Amino acid sequence: MANFGEGRRGTGGMLPLLALSAVAEYCRLPWKPPVxxxxxAANTxxxxxxxxxxxxxxxxxxxWFNPHxxxxxxxxxxxFLSAFYHLNEPHLVYNMMSLLWKGIKLETSMGSSEFASMVFALLGMSQGVTLLLAKSLLVFFDYDRAYYNEYAVGFSGVLFALKVVLNAQAEDYTSVYGILVPxxxxxxxxxxxxxxxxxxxxxxxxxGGILAGILYMKLKGSHSGSDPVTMAVRGVTRMVTWPLRFLNSMVRSRRRRISGRGRVGRSQTGIAGPGIWRCQSCTYDNSGWQSECEMCGSGRGRGNGWSVSQRPTQSSSNDLPLDELRRRRVERFS
Known part of the structure; x- marks a missing residue:
């Protein structure tokens, strides 16, 4: 967060740097964290x-976040909204670069639903703890000028909380502005x-952000399973994305039906499925769209294959020899 008094100044070209860093980071990732x-995007x-x-x-x-x-x-x-506002370009870019690094690490390891619920929880907790700290300073120490009446905005409270969560289990050392600390x-x-x-x-x-992160980890450690916020986020996500998932399943089903992928061997009834013909040479079930067997390459000529409405005929004396069938299969898939 930044206090009132640092109004917007010239841009200085830092936003293109943020955009370039974000694009470069996302391009190298096999999975792009959406949250x-x-x-x-929201902060920018x-x-x-x-x-x-x-x-x-x-x-x-x-x-403005003002406790009074x-x-x-x-x-x-x-x-809630004060966290998404920034005073100037350096304030925004510094926070977003930090969010880019922390967000990718946490969302990749936790999953989008749990990460989204955690950010939402940390936002409320960090703002709430800050509010209580300011009120406590006023009530117990009559200290109001510096904190209770200050104006502040920015996402850094949440970022400090994310930093606590990210480093909670770390046992190594890191450099903070050139100083080595656990x-x-x-x-x-x-x-x-x-x-x-x-x-x-x-x-x-x-x-407030640091204390919120510590409190979140304590609550997380004392609760097994998904928290209610995570479950709610997952439910909303599934509801919103249901049409897309339905269309995707329809497309995949259509592709499987057209691709001609079948099975080798006869069923108990000796009949292939709908729109499928069975090669008499190798007993592979092929799609009705195919003109030759995908397994051995035999053409779908007269007498070779039957549909769902046909019964298999007895193998004729001129079926391919086993060695020839193996050779065709090798040539087909080599």
Whole structure:
């Protein structure tokens, strides 16, 4: 998160760099994580505000994360939407580059449904923890100027939470701005260093993200099986994608029916399936679309093969010898 006071400045050409990095990263992946791509697109579109959504999404002045206003007006719009707004291009690009790396790693290992539910949960938890921290500082220490009345936006609270989840089981060391620290504590080191180098960053928002990540891991460890949010996301995903999956299954079924893939050997009744003819030389079931046997290459001439309405005839004396049949099969598939 970043605090109010760092308004939009010149672009400096950083967005093309973000786009190039995202495209290059996705091109090298065998599977493209869709949720990560959607989050990148959502944050970028909110920042750019193209004409087709400019009248739909609220202005940044309406969604600043401000604990005082959220408590006073019970403003859920500020609570949830503030994470998707950024003050300037460096703020957006830095957060999205971090999301690109963390999102790909986590979504690839967890799956899209579980990753989406985790991001949704961490968004609510990080914002909620930040809100409670600000309120606690006001109630117990009468400390309101720096945190309770501050204005902040940005996705970094969620990113700090994702960093905690990603590194929770790590046993090695990593470099944070040139300082070697245990990987599982990298988020804490980054919290301090970011505040040193960028004093206007939202310390409370970043701290809320770290605590949300720790809380999420504790809850995850105490609960076996899929959490309710994951199950809900999977249900919605299956419902939305059902027409596509149905059409895909129809296409695959049609392709299998036309391709002529069959089986070798006679059934109990000696009759092939609908639209299928059986080669008398090798007993391979072929599609009715095929003019020659896919197994041995024998042509579908008169007397060779029968359809569903025909019974097999007794093997004639001029059937192919076994050696000739084997030779044809080898030639067919070599």
């Amino acid at each position: 990560t791509a959607g989050l990148l 579109l909110v920042y750019l505000r193209p004409a087709f959504i400019d009248q739909v999404i609220p202005h940044i002045s309406e969604v 206003l959220i408590f006073k007006h019970k403003d859920l719009k500020r609570f 990987t599982k504590y990298a988020a804490w080191a980054e919290l301090i260093l970011v505040q040193m180098f960028v004093p206007r960053a939202s310390f409370l928002g970043h701290l």
